[in-house]
Amino acid sequence: MGDVSSETTYKYERIADDIDHLIECGALQPGDRIPSVRRMSRAREVSISTVLQAYYLLEARGLIRARPRSGFYVRSDLPSNLPEPEISTPDPDPTQVSMRELVSMVVLKDATNPALIQLGAAHPNPALAATEKLNRTLTVVARRMGDESGLYDYAPGCEALRMQIARQSLTAGCSLSPEDIVITSGCSESVSFCLRAVCDRGDTVAIESPICFDTLQTLEALGLRALEIPTHPRDGISLEALRFAMQHNPVSACLVISNFNNPLGSCIPDPKKRALVSLLATQEIPLIENDIFGELYFGDARPSVAKAYDRQGLVMLCSSFSKTLAPGYRVGWVVPGQFLSTVRWLKYTSSLAAPTLSEHAIAEFMSSGSYAPYLRRTRRAYERRVTSMSRAVRRAFPEETKLTRPSGGFLLWVELPEAVDSLVLYERAQAAGIAITPGYLFSATDQYPNFIRLNAANWSDEAEAAIDRLGQIIRQLG
Amino acid sequence: MGDVSSETTYKYERIADDIDHLIECGALQPGDRIPSVRRMSRAREVSISTVLQAYYLLEARGLIRARPRSGFYVRSDLPSNLPEPEISTPDPDPTQVSMRELVSMVVLKDATNPALIQLGAAHPNPALAATEKLNRTLTVVARRMGDESGLYDYAPGCEALRMQIARQSLTAGCSLSPEDIVITSGCSESVSFCLRAVCDRGDTVAIESPICFDTLQTLEALGLRALEIPTHPRDGISLEALRFAMQHNPVSACLVISNFNNPLGSCIPDPKKRALVSLLATQEIPLIENDIFGELYFGDARPSVAKAYDRQGLVMLCSSFSKTLAPGYRVGWVVPGQFLSTVRWLKYTSSLAAPTLSEHAIAEFMSSGSYAPYLRRTRRAYERRVTSMSRAVRRAFPEETKLTRPSGGFLLWVELPEAVDSLVLYERAQAAGIAITPGYLFSATDQYPNFIRLNAANWSDEAEAAIDRLGQIIRQLG
Numbered sequence: 001m002g003d004v005s006s007e008t009t010y011k012y013e014r015i016a017d018d019i020d021h022l023i024e025c026g027a028l029q030p031g032d033r034i035p036s037v038r039r040m041s042r043a044r045e046v047s048i049s050t051v052l053q054a055y056y057l058l059e060a061r062g063l064i065r066a067r068p069r070s071g072f073y074v075r076s077d078l079p080s081n082l083p084e085p086e087i088s089t090p091d092p093d094p095t096q097v098s099m100r101e102l103v104s105m106v107v108l109k110d111a112t113n114p115a116l117i118q119l120g121a122a123h124p125n126p127a128l129a130a131t132e133k134l135n136r137t138l139t140v141v142a143r144r145m146g147d148e149s150g151l152y153d154y155a156p157g158c159e160a161l162r163m164q165i166a167r168q169s170l171t172a173g174c175s176l177s178p179e180d181i182v183i184t185s186g187c188s189e190s191v192s193f194c195l196r197a198v199c200d201r202g203d204t205v206a207i208e209s210p211i212c213f214d215t216l217q218t219l220e221a222l223g224l225r226a227l228e229i230p231t232h233p234r235d236g237i238s239l240e241a242l243r244f245a246m247q248h249n250p251v252s253a254c255l256v257i258s259n260f261n262n263p264l265g266s267c268i269p270d271p272k273k274r275a276l277v278s279l280l281a282t283q284e285i286p287l288i289e290n291d292i293f294g295e296l297y298f299g300d301a302r303p304s305v306a307k308a309y310d311r312q313g314l315v316m317l318c319s320s321f322s323k324t325l326a327p328g329y330r331v332g333w334v335v336p337g338q339f340l341s342t343v344r345w346l347k348y349t350s351s352l353a354a355p356t357l358s359e360h361a362i363a364e365f366m367s368s369g370s371y372a373p374y375l376r377r378t379r380r381a382y383e384r385r386v387t388s389m390s391r392a393v394r395r396a397f398p399e400e401t402k403l404t405r406p407s408g409g410f411l412l413w414v415e416l417p418e419a420v421d422s423l424v425l426y427e428r429a430q431a432a433g434i435a436i437t438p439g440y441l442f443s444a445t446d447q448y449p450n451f452i453r454l455n456a457a458n459w460s461d462e463a464e465a466a467i468d469r470l471g472q473i474i475r476q477l478g
Numbered sequence: 479m480g481d482v483s484s485e486t487t488y489k490y491e492r493i494a495d496d497i498d499h500l501i502e503c504g505a506l507q508p509g510d511r512i513p514s515v516r517r518m519s520r521a522r523e524v525s526i527s528t529v530l531q532a533y534y535l536l537e538a539r540g541l542i543r544a545r546p547r548s549g550f551y552v553r554s555d556l557p558s559n560l561p562e563p564e565i566s567t568p569d570p571d572p573t574q575v576s577m578r579e580l581v582s583m584v585v586l587k588d589a590t591n592p593a594l595i596q597l598g599a600a601h602p603n604p605a606l607a608a609t610e611k612l613n614r615t616l617t618v619v620a621r622r623m624g625d626e627s628g629l630y631d632y633a634p635g636c637e638a639l640r641m642q643i644a645r646q647s648l649t650a651g652c653s654l655s656p657e658d659i660v661i662t663s664g665c666s667e668s669v670s671f672c673l674r675a676v677c678d679r680g681d682t683v684a685i686e687s688p689i690c691f692d693t694l695q696t697l698e699a700l701g702l703r704a705l706e707i708p709t710h711p712r713d714g715i716s717l718e719a720l721r722f723a724m725q726h727n728p729v730s731a732c733l734v735i736s737n738f739n740n741p742l743g744s745c746i747p748d749p750k751k752r753a754l755v756s757l758l759a760t761q762e763i764p765l766i767e768n769d770i771f772g773e774l775y776f777g778d779a780r781p782s783v784a785k786a787y788d789r790q791g792l793v794m795l796c797s798s799f800s801k802t803l804a805p806g807y808r809v810g811w812v813v814p815g816q817f818l819s820t821v822r823w824l825k826y827t828s829s830l831a832a833p834t835l836s837e838h839a840i841a842e843f844m845s846s847g848s849y850a851p852y853l854r855r856t857r858r859a860y861e862r863r864v865t866s867m868s869r870a871v872r873r874a875f876p877e878e879t880k881l882t883r884p885s886g887g888f889l890l891w892v893e894l895p896e897a898v899d900s901l902v903l904y905e906r907a908q909a910a911g912i913a914i915t916p917g918y919l920f921s922a923t924d925q926y927p928n929f930i931r932l933n934a935a936n937w938s939d940e941a942e943a944a945i946d947r948l949g950q951i952i953r954q955l956g
Contacts, residue, residue, distance in 0.1 A: 100823055103826075104819075104823065108632055108633070108826065111630070111632060112629070112630070112631075112632060123629065123630065126625035126626065126628055126629055127625055129625065129628050131624070131625045131627060131628035132624065132625070134628065135617075135620035135621070135627060135628075135835075138616075138617075138620065138835070139613075139616075139617045139620065142613040142616065142617065143613070146609070146610065147604035147605055147607065147609045147610070148604065148806075149609060149613060149804075149806055150604055150607050150609030150612065150613075150803070150804030150805065150806045150807065151590070151601065151604055151804075151805055151806045152589070152590070152601065152800075152805045152806060153590075153806060154586055154589065154590060155586075184829075185663050185808070185829045185833075186829055186830055186831075188827070188828065188829055188830050189828060189829040192827070192828050192829075196699075200679075201678075201679060214827075214830075217823075217826075217827045218827050218828075220827070221674075221823070221824060221827040221828065322630075325628070326627075326628030326629075327628065327629055327630045327830075327831075328626075328627055328628045328629045328630060328631060328831070328833065328834030328835065329628065329833060329834075329835070330663070330808070330829070330830075330831065330832065330833040330834075341582075345578055345582065345695075345699070346699060348581075348586065348695075349666070349670070349692075349695045349696050349698070349699040350666065350667060350670050350696075350699065350828070351662075351663045351664055351666055351667040351670075351808070351829065352664055352666050352692075352805075352808075353664075353805075353806070353808065354808065355663075355806065355807060355808040355833040355836055356806030356807075356808075357613075357616070357806065357807070357835075357836075358833055358835075358836075
């Protein structure tokens with residue numbers, strides 16, 4: 001019984017969440033009729049009563065209203081949706097990156113400060129994460145491995161894990177073998193090795209704009225210049241702009257967060273990924289693809305990776321378990337294509353090996369079948385949280401606010417009225433016990449002074465109150 | 479009772495090992511009288527019967543012989559000691575490093591091949607290591623930390639661990655605070671960050687010669703040039719040669735393995751460490767000090783670190799738990815002196831954080847008091863193994879062989895007859911199921927074609943037979 005009831009629960013909640021999402025992203029407008037109970041029941045292959053349960057839940061959420069003998073409608077008194085930010089228009093010239101002071105001030109100080117309500121750092125939710133179960137797996141693995149668990153596991157790293165990663169990548173459209181993969185100590189390390197493999201100090205790297213400061217400061221640490229490319233909040237980097245940039249600058253590599261860009265939440269559509277790979281291949285420019293959020297999609301299927309369209313080995317796919325499982329385990333990977341031997345060697349010469357027990361515990365967690373259901377639960381949870389936070393922002397922030405509508409991940413990118421300086425807001429929010437990430441951190445050329453990034457992963461009543469408080473502060477500043 | 483008896487055992491074995499070591503390193507020559515039982519009993523503050531036990535043990539080992547009414551003497555039919563290698567005389571010009579092919583071929587292929595008897599890679603002995611106990615500690619820590627154990631622990635890393643490292647460094651002559659320390663993913667990462675903090679591509683780094691290929695390939699990966707400095711097998715880098723090199727070359731940094739150089743086993747005497755720090759300070763050249771073997775001393779006290787004599791913050795001390803505890807845990811540290819903020823930032827931009835559970839488990843292991851007795855046992859075990867392996871080499875290898883007499887660590891550096899090419903020997907040994915490390919790997923300028931490095935950590939009957947077999951192969955080649 002337990003199983004059946006949880007299955008039923010899953011179905012009606014899923015239907016409710018799907019409609020909630022359509023309302024949230026504007027596909028269903030206030031006043032629109034939602035599909036009839038009978039039609040929905042046939043379409044989703046569930047009972048009438050399951051659909052009714054879903055619709056009652058949406059009523060309880062204040063989103064829809066029943067009209068006698070007519071069906072269910074999106075409430076017309078819903079606050080209207082906030083528009084999305086426009087495509088970005090960054091500086092067209094390559095820039096020396098200089099983020100160090102800002103990152104040290106904002107991120108390293110705040111990100112793990114337990115006194116603050118964390119709406120800033122892009123950490124996954126530790127309560128949602130499978131940490132406890134993963135730790136138990138680690139204990140079992142440690143006992144089984146004995147002395148071996150203390151030894152080096154040199155690059156390319158744990159074969160069982162590379163096997164699991166290769167299998168998992170099938171759903172992203174890739175056909176990889178374990179030999180194609182190098183285990184690293186996280187996605188940042190993967191990206192750093194890729195950049196070192198294909199660029200020399202002073203070279204220019206084309207990147208999406210905005211992009212997470214992690215990437216910017218890796219460029220800075222390696223002495224590389226950033227060429228920020230206009231990026232759409234839904235479908236990512238502009239190919240037209242990239243083509244233009246390639247014609248006017250010597251570009252040594254291109255770097256994108258293909259699925260659910262941090263902070264935009266943009267997802268490059270599959271045909272556009274193919275076009276991106278082709279475009280770069282015309283000049284044999286390597287594409288460094290960060291797919292760290294790729295498994296956290298809200299739709300029915302995992303978006304593909306650009307690597308899936310790579311015929312020349314020019315795409316270097318980077319990822320890790322830090323957004324899905326446990327950042328503290330420090331396990332990531334890279335699929336470096338034709339640069340495999342160089343990247344493996346850089347891993348070896350930089351840090352020899354990934355942590356042995358972490359690697360083996362994750363491999364065991366995946367092969368035991370725990371990963372897939374865990375990911376399903378987590379995706380749903382993040383989708384709900386993103387929806388809830390979006391709604392709270394809409395309610396609490398000024399009308400001129402613009403807000404992204406991510407289809408995966410757990411981040412929101414918020415454009416505030418022009419008068420609001422995000423660093424001033426950051427200071428005021430911090431004084432009020434709230435951590436946010438100011439927009440200055442997402443461009444080497446200060447493109448986003450009035451933007452902030454919010455993390456919905458830790459959504460709670462406390463977080464909701466923090467959004468209200470933020471709204472008040474913004475109105476004072478704006 | 480159990481404790482007392484184990485204490486007694488410890489004392490007589492310790493006395494026997496000390497005398498064994500004096501014989502081995504030539505301080506007691508064949509025919510020499512060893513101290514009388516009564517004198518020894520007073521000197522070591524143990525009972526007469528304890529000293530007798532020690533001397534009977536040495537008789538059983540075939541090292542000493544009692545003469546009636548006269549005392550105990552070193553047996554005069556002992557094979558004479560092999561001489562030590564001379565001070566090295568490497569190429570006086572800076573060199574581009576190019577080790578990649580050789581390292582990939584030799585190290586990555588062999589080091590973890592269970593089919594080979596491992597006398598090559600400088601791995602600690604997994605059976606001696608406290609892996610099981612450490613894993614149990616990790617399990618307890620994981621349960622206590624809960625969700626937090628899965629989260630990022632950003633640079634500078636776990637404070638409890640930095641506290642323990644600061645305390646432990648007291649015995650090395652340092653007075654550090656936790657704020658001086660950055661946790662890394664191992665000593666290689668520490669060294670890599672230090673080099674990146676103070677050198678640019680193309681710069682020259684003065685290093686001891688021979689030095690482990692780990693260092694050479696880190697230089698290679700960063701595009702740095704190696705300036706190999708003559709190094710004595712007992713007391714390390716020649717200050718005269720270093721001074722000369724500094725006068726004739728622009729040196730951006732100096733890098734030494736101050737205590738028990740890999741492969742030499744040399745230990746820079748404390749006054750010489752002070753002089754080294756002063757010499758480099760005259761030109762404000764940073765000293766990168768690798769102390770990874772420092773805790774594995776055979777003598778009564780831990781040798782100091784050069785960092786202890788650093789008044790200007792120019793010494794960057796690097797170490798890890800990879801030779802003492804568990805390489806697979808991937809936890810090291812660096813004390814970067816005046817370069818602290820840069821190194822912390824490089825850690826952050828390169829790999830964000832060290833593995834959270836590993837850090838906390840080691841901190842707990844240290845604070846529980848398990849580390850000190852563990853280290854005592856391990857030091858003794860390695861000392862014995864080095865002594866046994868030296869004896870076996872002396873017996874099995876040709877007379878012209880020269881052999882180091884390390885006072886710590888678990889490595890031996892062997893100079894073979896000039897006709898023996900260590901790469902040919904490496905191939906033949908491998909065919910016979912034995913892994914050794916050829917001397918070519920310890921210089922960027924092929925200084926040591928007829929040298930090999932041996933690791934005594936895994937000493938066993940099997941390893942002893944392997945030394946015999948190696949001796950036969952060498953005689954065929956020589």
